[in-house]
Amino acid sequence: MAKQLKKWQGWLLFGGSMVVVFILGLLVSSLMERRAEVVSVFNNKRTVFEDAIVAQNEKFKADYPREYNTWSMTEDTSFESKYNGSEEVDVLEQRPEMVILWAGYAFSRHYNTPRGHKHALEDMRKILRTGNPGIDGDADMQPATCWTCKGPDVPRMMRELGNGVDQFEPGNFYHKRWSELGAEEVNTIGCSDCHDARTMELRPARPALYEAWERAGKDVNKATHQEMRSLVCAQCHTEYYFVKGTDYLMFPQDKGMTLEDAEAYYDEIGFYDYIHPLSKTPILKAQHPGYEVALQGIHGQRGVSCADCHMPYMSEGGVKFTDHHIMSPLANIDRTCQTCHRQDAETLRQNVYERQDKCTEIRNRAEKELATAHIEAKFAIDNGATDAEMKPIQDLLRKSQWRWDYAIASHGATFHAPQEVTRLLSLSVDFAQQARLAIAKVCAKHGFIGDIPMPDISTKAKAQQYIGLDMPKLQDKKDRFLQEVVPTWLEEAKAKGKLLEE
Amino acid sequence: MKALGKITNLFSCRQKIFLLVVAGVICGLGGLFLYLLRAHTYIADDPSACVNCHIMTPYYATWSHSSHGRDATCNDCHVPHQNLAMKYGFKAMDGLKHVAYFVTHSERQAIMAEEMSAEVIMDNCIRCHRQLNQEFVKTGRMGYSEQMREGGKVCWDCHRNVPHGGMNSLSSTPNAEGVTPLPPSPVPNWLQNLMNK
Numbered sequence: 001m002a003k004q005l006k007k008w009q010g011w012l013l014f015g016g017s018m019v020v021v022f023i024l025g026l027l028v029s030s031l032m033e034r035r036a037e038v039v040s041v042f043n044n045k046r047t048v049f050e051d052a053i054v055a056q057n058e059k060f061k062a063d064y065p066r067e068y069n070t071w072s073m074t075e076d077t078s079f080e081s082k083y084n085g086s087e088e089v090d091v092l093e094q095r096p097e098m099v100i101l102w103a104g105y106a107f108s109r110h111y112n113t114p115r116g117h118k119h120a121l122e123d124m125r126k127i128l129r130t131g132n133p134g135i136d137g138d139a140d141m142q143p144a145t146c147w148t149c150k151g152p153d154v155p156r157m158m159r160e161l162g163n164g165v166d167q168f169e170p171g172n173f174y175h176k177r178w179s180e181l182g183a184e185e186v187n188t189i190g191c192s193d194c195h196d197a198r199t200m201e202l203r204p205a206r207p208a209l210y211e212a213w214e215r216a217g218k219d220v221n222k223a224t225h226q227e228m229r230s231l232v233c234a235q236c237h238t239e240y241y242f243v244k245g246t247d248y249l250m251f252p253q254d255k256g257m258t259l260e261d262a263e264a265y266y267d268e269i270g271f272y273d274y275i276h277p278l279s280k281t282p283i284l285k286a287q288h289p290g291y292e293v294a295l296q297g298i299h300g301q302r303g304v305s306c307a308d309c310h311m312p313y314m315s316e317g318g319v320k321f322t323d324h325h326i327m328s329p330l331a332n333i334d335r336t337c338q339t340c341h342r343q344d345a346e347t348l349r350q351n352v353y354e355r356q357d358k359c360t361e362i363r364n365r366a367e368k369e370l371a372t373a374h375i376e377a378k379f380a381i382d383n384g385a386t387d388a389e390m391k392p393i394q395d396l397l398r399k400s401q402w403r404w405d406y407a408i409a410s411h412g413a414t415f416h417a418p419q420e421v422t423r424l425l426s427l428s429v430d431f432a433q434q435a436r437l438a439i440a441k442v443c444a445k446h447g448f449i450g451d452i453p454m455p456d457i458s459t460k461a462k463a464q465q466y467i468g469l470d471m472p473k474l475q476d477k478k479d480r481f482l483q484e485v486v487p488t489w490l491e492e493a494k495a496k497g498k499l500l501e502e
Numbered sequence: 503m504k505a506l507g508k509i510t511n512l513f514s515c516r517q518k519i520f521l522l523v524v525a526g527v528i529c530g531l532g533g534l535f536l537y538l539l540r541a542h543t544y545i546a547d548d549p550s551a552c553v554n555c556h557i558m559t560p561y562y563a564t565w566s567h568s569s570h571g572r573d574a575t576c577n578d579c580h581v582p583h584q585n586l587a588m589k590y591g592f593k594a595m596d597g598l599k600h601v602a603y604f605v606t607h608s609e610r611q612a613i614m615a616e617e618m619s620a621e622v623i624m625d626n627c628i629r630c631h632r633q634l635n636q637e638f639v640k641t642g643r644m645g646y647s648e649q650m651r652e653g654g655k656v657c658w659d660c661h662r663n664v665p666h667g668g669m670n671s672l673s674s675t676p677n678a679e680g681v682t683p684l685p686p687s688p689v690p691n692w693l694q695n696l697m698n699k
Contacts, residue, residue, distance in 0.1 A: 017526030313673035335611035
């Protein structure tokens with residue numbers, strides 16, 4: 001090799017290596033393009049299901065990775081918000097008055113803020129409201145109807161209890177006791193609850209919605225795609241009741257979708273969920289009328305679907321898909337609110353909080369008045385008030401509690417329709433105060449004048465003690481139920497291939 | 503040149519060969535990066551340059567169907583026009599930011615103008631619509647920064663659909679790829695032909 005490098009040699013070396021690298025780079029580009037084809041190959045591969053209902057969610061993982069992965073994220077409980085983040089919060093601890101309002105009903109035992117769909121089964125088994133069948137000879141306290149919204153094993157079982165092919169028999173399902181289906185209901189809320197597994201078309205899997213629509217002269221199957229993006233939610237997030245005796249699941253939508261329509265329906269059939277042990281009022285328990293309340297709000301009125309905000313579209317890798325991590329839209333303002341609204345994220349968040357704050361302010365008043373009214377009514381009864389004297393008071397309490405419960409039971413109501421929620425809660429306060437006024441008159445008639453003595457219900461424990469609940473005993477039995485009974489359910493399901501191993 | 507001579511004398515022949523190759527590799531990679539970036543397209547005002555990154559597709563599609571799609575380009579609104587230095591300075595800064603977002607996958611699902619960008623856009627609204635807004639009607643006499651100071655409104659607070667439509671999302675026009683001039687493969691034809699033989 002020459003000691004001295006000539007000028008042209010220098011340029012050749014420099015230029016040569018430059019050209020070589022550039023061309024190598026182009027080859028790499030070409031290679032990367034071919035590598036990217038793997039994605040298309042993958043996207044075009046599909047397991048074709050023959051059956052509309054495939055209960056094991058894991059079977060969808062390979063073909064729908066984006067949807068499956070985002071759905072899996074409903075396990076996450078780290079999102080915090082001013083009201084109802086994704087973590088579990090003991091509501092009775094925060095609001096002991098609710099123990100009084102739900103006295104005589106399982107809700108006074110245990111009531112938490114909701115978590116993601118992936119926790120549905122776990123939370124249902126551990127909640128004290130489902131009792132502890134099989135422990136110390138205790139029987140079921142709930143019918144199998146309680147499972148209805150807890151996963152794709154439900155439509156599967158309704159079919160198995162029918163003719164096993166295409167005939168659903170929901171009546172046979174609802175007729176069973178809760179623990180009878182413990183080893184069947186093992187896959188949490190997932191794909192087949194909303195999709196036809198053969199085509200992935202949206203299709204609510206539960207019969208109650210179809211039945212309710214049919215009675216109201218509507219057909220779910222004729223709903224538009226945009227309506228379906230709410231109806232798959234509305235098959236569960238709605239007000240319902242169990243028919244006394246058969247535990248058949250029904251939606252009180254025959255007369256319409258408002259609170260007054262449902263109330264008229266219930267009054268007509270003389271329905272009540274339980275008799276309040278303090279005031280002897282036949283109470284209507286509202287069960288999360290999320291869909292109905294959302295219809296009353298401005299977003300619902302403008303045709304915005306549940307999925308538009310709770311399952312926003314995303315673009316990733318040039319592919320548009322629906323985020324299946326269903327949660328508060330406040331967690332992703334950049335792809336929920338800001339799709340339509342131009343304000344900055346913090347402004348929008350504060351707009352939501354303001355509505356929630358104002359609704360909560362009046363909610364606090366309603367709960368105080370209503371709990372006091374129940375306790376005062378008990379005092380009146382204990383001091384000789386007659387049934388005839390109590391009847392109008394109980395009517396007022398029933399109206400008041402139904403409005404309060406309807407307003408608060410669907411978790412997002414204070415944002416979905418703040419004007420409807422404040423209307424309902426202010427009516428609730430009004431009815432409760434009318435009741436208290438009437439109670440004062442009745443008490444005076446029976447010789448009592450002055451403030452009716454109030455028990456100490458300042459904490460959840462004190463309130464539960466006041467209504468006569470033995471919480472340590474209930475919790476102990478539940479713990480043993482979770483250790484002794486639930487594992488046998490899961491083992492049985494795994495042995496039969498109904499629950500896939502992790 | 504003398505200084506260069508001095509520096510080159512510091513290295514032995516082997517070192518020089520090594521350094522020249524390294525310099526060639528660096529320049530080659532740099533050139534490749536600019537080529538894949540399609541850097542030459544950024545000098546002019548053709549809107550197709552903005553869809554070099556496919557995530558801009560919905561914004562191109564909504565603009566091309568809007569009233570502004572006939573006479574105004576992306577640059578007419580999105581870069582300042584006071585002078586060439588400001589124009590290219592802003593373009594370079596904004597462009598590099600976009601490259602950084604693009605390659606790190608950190609784009610928002612609904613792209614929104616940042617503060618500096620908003621100022622440029624509104625001042626450009628005024629630049630073109632001055633006569634209409636100052637002579638014929640008496641709006642449009644305040645620029646963006648004055649409006650912000652006074653707590654007033656910006657143009658798009660009322661003209662909400664101008665020019666990108668009412669929906670702002672990377673997913674808003676999922677089928678627009680076919681009508682948008684997305685960039686061709688960076689692998690040149692001669693190389694593709696060579697490889698296909």
